[in-house]
Amino acid sequence: MTSKPSKLSQWVYTFGMYLLIWYGFTTSLDVYELATGVLVAVILAFFTLSITKSGMSIFSPVRVMYMLQFIGVFFVALLKANWDVAKRVINPKLPINPGIVKFQTQLRSEFAQMVLANAITLTPGTVTIDIIDNWYYIHWIDVESEDPEVAFRAIAEPFEKVLLKIYQ
C-alpha cells in the first residue's frame, strides 16, 4: 500500500467488511437482520476506523486475482507441507535439525507481513517467532541453510512474491 486511502474509501471498506461479516454470521437477508447489521457496522466502523489502514482500492480486479493466486499457492504449499508433517509424526526419527534462521522481507504493509508470517507458520516445519525491523525470525525444524538468502528462498519466496503484487 503506497498511498493512504481516502477517508470515504476507508469508511466504505470498513463498513462493507463489517456488514459482510454480519451477513456471514446471520446468513439471512431478513430486513430486520440486515438493518441490525447496518446499524452494527456503522457504529463499529465509527469506533474502529482509526485501526483500519485499507480502503476500497484493495478490491481492484488485479488485486483480487492475485489474492486468488495467493490462496492457490498457499494451499499447495499447505498440502505439501502437511504431507511432510504426516511423515514426521508417524516416524519421528526422521532427521531433524532445528534452529532459528532469519531473513529480510520487502513487504512494508503490516497486514501483508502478518499474512506472510501466518502463511509461514501454517506451512509445517516453520514457525514465525518474530518480526523485528522487517527481519523475520523463523524456527525451522530442519535447517537447510543458515544463510538468510537461502532460507528466504526456501521458506517465504513464493508467498512474498504474490503478496508484494497485492500490496504494491
Add this chain to the structure above:
Amino acid sequence: MSITPVHYIAVPLAAAFLIPILSKFHKETARIIPGLVFSYFLVISFVLMRQVSNTGIISETIAGWRAPWGINLVFGYFSGFFATLMSVIGFLTWLYSYRFKLVDSKPAMSYYILLMMLVTGSIGIVITGDIFNMFVFLEIVAISAFSLTSFYPGRDGAEAAFKYLLIASFSSFLILLAVLLLYTQTGTLNIAELSTKVHLIPQSLKLTILVMFVVGLGIESELFPLNGWAPDAYSQAPAPVGAVFAGVVVKGGIYATMRVMFTMFDINEMGQILLILGLITTIIAEVAAIKQTQVKRMLAYSSIGQMGVVMMAIGIGTEDAVFAALFMMFNHAIIKGLLFFSTGFLLHNSLTKTIAEMKGVAKKFPVLSFMFALGSFAIVGLPPFSGFWSKLYFLMAAADAKLFSMIALVLAVSIVEIVYYFRVVGVMYYHQPDESLPTKQPGLNAYFVMGFLAALIIGVGVYPDLITNFLHAAAYELTHKTEYVQTVLTQFVR
C-alpha cells in the same frame, strides 16, 4: 403504582446504575442518592408492615409468572422484621457516614454504592421466595462485602477480604450444589413448593443436602469452625461497615438458615446439630474475644458469640425459641451498631485500634464513651436494657427444652463477656488519658444516629412490648409455615 416488595430491589439498583453517570456531573450525588434510597427503604418497610398487619403475607410475582413458574417475593412478619431492621440499620449507617471525608470522589462513590448494595442484597435474601434467587442475593452481599472489607488502602484489609472471599467461596459452592441437588429431586426452586416436595427426596440424599446447607449457610452465619474470616473482616472494614456486617449481613445468613431449616425442611432434622454448633461457637468466640487487644476485633468475636446463641435458639426450634432468636438479632443489630459507631470515632485516628488507646477517652468524649458503655451494658444482657430481655427469652426457651447444661454454659460464657466489655469500659473511664492522640469529634449526624440507637436500647429495655408483639407474629409465621406456602402457591398479585 403502589409500594410493593420489589421496590426494595428495583429502586436501589436503578440508583446504583445512575450514580456513576450522575456523579460525573455532580460529585455529591454519590452520597445523596443512597441516602434517598435508604430513606425510601424506611417508607417501604413502614407501608408494607402495615399492609401485612392488615391483609397477611404479601406474595409478589416477578415478570408476571406466579410461583413456582417465576420468581416471587414474599413479605410477611418474618421477612418484614428482617427487612425493616436492615432498612433501619442501613439508613443509620448511611447517616453516620454521611460526613466521611474520603480522599477523592471515586472511592467515595464506591463506598456508598457498595454500602447500599450490601443492604439491598441482604434485603433481597430476606424477601425472595426462590432458593436460587436467594443464592444470587447472597453473592451480591458477598461481592459488596469483600470490596468494603478491603476498602481502606493497605495490606490488612486485603488480607481480611481474601480470607473472607476464600471461605465465602466454599459457601457459594455448597449452597449452589445443594440447590442443584434439590432441583434434581423436586424439579422446582420455589421455597414454598420445595417445602411441599422435600419429602420426595431419599433420606440419605436429603441429609447430604441439609449438611451442605448447614455448612454453606453456617459460613454466612459465622458458625464455628466456619468463621475464621469473620473477625478479620469485621475488624478491617470501616467501623460503620462493621455495624452493617453485624446488623445486616450476618442477619441475612441467619435468615437464610432459618428459612431453609424451618420452611423448606423440618428444623428437627438438624436442630440438634445447630444447637451444639451454636454452643461451641459461643464458647470459643467469647474465649477468643477476652484475649483481644484490638477493640473492633473484640467486637467481632463478640458478634460471633452472639450469633452462636442465636443459632442455639434456632436449634431449639420452638416458637418461643425463634421469638428469642429474633429478639436477640434485633438487639444485636442495634447494640453492635452503637458499639461500632462509637468505636469509629473513639479510635478515629488510631492506627492500631487497640484497647489501650482508649485510655481515659471518657474525659475527652463523655458522650461517645457513655454510648460505648451503654452498649456494653446492654450487650451483656444487664437489665433494664434491651439485651436483657432477649437473653431471658432465650433462657426460657432453653429451659422449656430442658437444656440446663447449655444454659449453664451460656451463662458461664456470659461472665467472660462481662469481663471483656467491662475491661474496655474501665480503660475508657478509669485510666489517665493519653494527650497525644488528637481525635475527631463526631458531627451532629453521628450523634443523632447513636442517640437514636441508645434510645431504642433503653426504650425496648424498659418497655419490651414495643417490639415483642411483632416478634411473636414473626416467630409464629416461621414456625407455622402453612400460611406461607398457601399464600405463595395460590396468591397471584398482578
Add this chain to the structure above:
Amino acid sequence: MNIVYLISIILIGIAMILGFLRLIKGPTLADRVVALDTMSITVTAGLTLAALYFHRYIYVDVALVYAVLGFIGVIVVARYLEKAL
C-alpha cells in the same frame, strides 16, 4: 450412522485423548498450552460435526464462539508466559 461420520468421530475422539495425555504430561506450561490449543481446535471440529450429526445449525454458532474463546485463551497464556501480563 454414516460410516464417514463414525470414522471421523473416532479419529477426533482419539485426537482428544492424545491431546489430553500431552496436557497432563507437560512437562512445561508451554507444552500444555500447545496441547490445549490443539484440543480446542479439535473440539471446534467436533462441535461442527455434532451440528451436522444432530442436524442443528445452532451448534455451528457454538463452534464459532468456542473457536474464538479458545484462540484468545491461548494468546493470553502465551503472553502470560512472556511475563507480559
Add this chain to the structure above:
Amino acid sequence: MMPYLAYFGQFLILFGSVFLFLGALGIFRMPDFYNRLQAGTKASTLGVMSLILGVGFVEPEWLVKSIILVVFIGIASPLSSHALGRSAYKNNIKPFMKTKMDAYEEVSQILPEEEEKV
C-alpha cells in the same frame, strides 16, 4: 449435483479428521516443545479447516458460516502458534538438542532467570 457436493464434503470431513488425528499424534509423540508446536498445530489447523469446509458442503445452507469459521481459524491458529513459539523462546524453553543456528538470540530479550522464588 447435490450428492456430489455432499460426497466431496464427506471426503473433506474424513480428510480433516485424519489430519486432526495426525496433529494430536504429533503433539503426543514429538520430543520437544517446538516440534510439538510444529507438528501439532499445523496438521490440526489443516484438519479443522478441511472438516468445517466439508460440513459446509454437506449442508450448503451452512456454507457461509463455515467459511467465516474457516477464515477465522486460518488467521487465528497461526497467530496463536506464533505467539506460543515466541513466548516459549522468551521463557527460556530452548529448542531441542543440537541446535546449530539461533539467529534470534541476539535480538530477543530473553527474560532473566527468576531471581526470587516466592
Add this chain to the structure above:
Amino acid sequence: MNTLALILLILFSGAIVAFLSEKVSKFLPSLIAFISITAAGILFYTSPADVFNFKLSMAGLNFTLKIDEFSRLFVHMIIGLSWLASMYAVGYMQNKERQGTFFFNMLLSIGGMLGIVAARDLVSFFVFWEIMTWSSFLIVVWTGADFRRTGIWYMVFSAMGAYAMLMAIMMIYSDIHTFNIDEIIAAIAEQRLPHLVEASVLLLFGFSVKAALMPLHVWAPNAYTQAPAAYTAIFSGVLSKMGIFGMALVLLSMLKFANPADFSLVYINGFIGQILAWLGAITAAIATLYALIQTDAKKLLAYSSVAQLGYITIGIAIGTPLSVMASLFLAVLHALFKGTLFLAMGAVERQAGTTDMTKISGLIRRMPWTFFVTLVSIISLAGVPPLAGFVGKWMLYEALITNGNVFMVVVVFFSSTAAFLYSYRILFGIFLGQEEDDTAHVKEAPLSMILPMVVMALLLIALGTYPGLLFDPIAQGMTVLGFENVTWQMTVLSNVWGNTVNLMYISTTIGVAFVAALLFLTLKGRKGSRNVGTKDISTSGEIPLEHENLTYQLDFFKPFERAASPLYRRKMTKIYDDLSNGLDALFDFTRKIYTGNGQTYALYVVIFLVALLIYVQNTL
C-alpha cells in the same frame, strides 16, 4: 398511680435527673439525690400499708411487686440508711468530680434494693438485683483506683451469683412455667417442682455471693474499701443484706413450705441449712482473723462486715424462730453500726486524708463528734453490753445452744471476742494516742455529715436500752415467713417452745460494770499521762526484743500474726488468681485456633463438612 411504682419512679427518674444535672451545677446531683430519697421516704411512711402492691403485664410476663411485713423490715433499713447516707453525702461529696455518675448509681441501687425486697416474681427480683449490682459496681469503680482487682472481681463474682440465680429461675420455670413466688411456693407444697433442690442450691449460691460468704467473699473487702464512704455505709449496711433477704426467701419462705410429708426435702433443707450455717461460721472466724491484721480502718471494717454477715447467715440458716429473730436483729443493728462506722471513717478520710491507722492518730481532739459516734458503734459492734450488739449475740448463742450447735457457738464466741480486739484498734489507732504533726490542721467534719452519724449513734443507744423497739417489726415480719407465734416483751423474748431469756438482767449488770470501768479508766488516764514519741514503746516498760515496732499503730498484732501464720498462709485470693491465670492460659490456647492462615480456615471448613457428612450419614 400506684404508690410503690411511684416510689421506684421517683428514685429512677431522680437518678437520671441527677446524672444530667451535673452539667448545670456540681452541687445539684447530691441535692437531687437527697430530695428523691426524702420524697420516696415521705411517700412510703405516709401511705397506708396495703397500697404497696403493683402488678404489670408486659412482654408476655406478669410482674408483681408487693411490700409485705417481712419486706417492710428491709424497706425501713434501706430508706432509713439511704436517707441518712445521702444527707451525709451532700457534704462528703462536696467539690468532687463526676458527682452526677455517683448519685445516679446511688439512686439506682437504692431503687434496685427496694425492688428486690418488693418483688413477688423471680424476673422482677432478678431485674432489680441486676440493676442494684451494676449500679453498685459503677460506684465501686467510681474512684478508679484499682479497676482490675476491685471492679472486675466484684462484677465477676456478682455475675456468677446472678447467673446461678438465673439458672435456678430457669429450672423452676421449666418445671411449672411461672415466675410468681406465691405460685412457686404453692407448687413446692404440692411437690410439683422436681428441680427444687438444684434451684435452691443455685439461688443460695447467688445470695451467698452478695452476702460475701466464704469462699465467695474475696471481692468484698476491696469493694467496701474502694467505694466512697457515703456509699459504703449503704453497701455494707443494706446492700449486702439483700443476700440475707434472699436466703431467707429461699430457706424460710420457699423450702419451709415444702410439704412436710416430703421427708427427703425436709432433710435436704436441714442439710443445706447446716452447710450454710457452717459456711457462715467459718466466714465469721476467718474474716475476723483478717480484720485483726489490717492497718487500714476501712479495710478493717470491710473484713468486719464480712464476719458480721457470717453470723447473720448462721441465724437464717439454722432457721429456728429464735435464730431467725437474732439474725434479723443483728442485721438491722449491723446496718446501723457499720453504717455509722463507715460514715465516720469517711469523715476521717475526708478531713485527714487517709484512714491508714499507721499514719494518723490522736484525732479525738480534732474530731470529737466523730470519735463519739465511732465509740458508740464500736461498742455495739463488739457485742459488749450495754449496747444492742450484745442482745443480738446473746440471742444467737441461745438459739445455737438450743438447737445443739455447740461447736458453732465456740466459733461465734471467738469471733465476737476478737471483734472487740480489732474494733478497739480503730479507736486507738485513729482517735486516741498522741497526735501526729501533720494532722494538726484537721478539722471536724461539717454538720451535714455529723448530723446523720449522730442520729444513728443515738438510735444505737436507744436500741441497746430498749431492744424491744425492734422486736415488734421483726416478729411481724417473721409471721410472713411462717413463724407465727413469736411474741415479745420489753425484756423477755418468748416463743411457743418456751425459751426464756431475761435480757434486762444481763444487760443491766454488764452495762453498769462497763460504764464504771470506762469512767475509772478515763479519769485515771487523765491524771498521769505524759507525751512521748508516737513510735516510742518503751513506755510500757518492756524492752522490745524484735525489730518490729509494736505500738498500737504499727504491727500491734504482729506476734499474733506470727503465731497464727498457718491460718494466713493459704489466701483465698491466691486460689482465685491461680484459677484465673489458668483460665487465661486456656483461653489463650483456644484462641490460637484462629491461626490467621486463610487456608487453615478453609481446611476447617472441609474437615467440618466431611465430619458432619460422616456423622449424619452414619447416625441419623
Add this chain to the structure above:
Amino acid sequence: MKRFLVIFLMLALGFYLIQALHFVPFGANRMGAPADKKTVAAFYLNETVPQTAVANVVTAIVVNYRGFDTLGEVTVLFLATTGLASILYKRRDEEETERVSKPSSTILQTGAKVLFPLVVILGVYVFVHGHLTPGGGFQGGAIIATGFLLMLIAYQKYHLSHSMLTWVESLAGILFVSIGLWGLITGGTFLENSWFPKGTLNSLISGGAIPIIYIAVGFKVAAELTGVLDILLSTKDDKSASNIQQ
C-alpha cells in the same frame, strides 16, 4: 501430613458426592413429559413458545421467567467492577509507576487488529440473537470483552475510555431496570413482558422485551467485563501476574 489429610478429605467428599449423584441418574428424564407441566422445566418447555414467542427456552427463562436472577447477576458484575476499582484504587501520586513494557510482536498486533472487529461483531450477533440461538447477553458480552482482552494484551498501552465504559454499563443497567419498572408502572408486575408485542417465532423481532433486555445485558456485560479486565491488566507495576505466580 496435611497433604494426606486433604487427600483423605477429598476421597471422603468424593464418596459422598458420588453417593448423592447416585440419586441423579445421568440422562434420565426428571422433568416429566412437557405436556404434563408438572415441573417448572416441563412448563417452560411447553409454554415458552406460546407465552413469549422465544425460540431459546434458556433465554426465556434467563430473561423473563427468572429475569430477576439476571438482574441480580448483572448487579454482581457491576459490583465487581465497582469493588475492583476501589480495591485497586491508587491515588494520583501513586499512579506514576508504569509496568515494564513487554510489547508483543507486530504480527500479533496486526492480527489482533484484524480479528477484533470480527470478534466484536460475533459478540453483537450472539446477544442480538440470544432469543433464537444458543447465546445471549452474557455470552455476547463476554465475547466482546474477549475482543477487548485481545487488544489489551496485544497492545500493552491500549487505551480504553473509562468514561465510555461507565456510560455504557450505567445506561444499559438503567434500561434493564426501567423495562422492569415499566411493567410495574403500567399496572403489571416488575419485569412484565406482556406489554410488548410478541412477534413471530424464530424471527429477529420476537419475544417482546426479551431481546431488548438481552441487548442491554450484552452491552452491560461487555462494558463490565472489559472494565474488569482493564483494571486487572493495568494495575501492575513490577508486580505482574506472572511474578505472583511462582
Add this chain to the structure above:
Amino acid sequence: MCSFDYQTIMSISIYGSSVVLMLLGLYAVLVKKNLIKIVIGLSIVDSGLHLLFVAVGYLHNGTAPIFSPEAVDKVNQMVDPVPQALVLTAIVIGFATTAVALSLVIRLYKHHKTARIDQIKSLKW
C-alpha cells in the same frame, strides 16, 4: 458391549469428571501455597460444579432447548433448560468472584512482597 453400556460410561465420565474437577480444585485450594494457585483452584471447583449443572439437566438423546426452525417439534427430546439458565448465573458470579480475588491477590502481593498464603497472616488470634 459387555457390562458397561453407553449410558454408564457417559454417566461415569461426565459425573466423574465434574466430581474430579471439584475435588482437584478443592485440593489446590487446600494445599497450594500460592494465592494465584488457590484462586485457580476456586475456579476449577466452580468449573466442576458448572459442568455438573449442565450434566444433571441432560436427557438421553436430548437436544438443545431451542425451538429453531428445524427443532420446533422436538419438545420431548429437549434437555432440561433450567440448570442451563442457572449455570449462566453461576458462571457470571464465579467470574465476578474470581476478578475480585485476583485484585486482592495483586494488592496482597504488592504489600507483602509474597504470594504465599502461609506468610500472609498479620491478622490472627
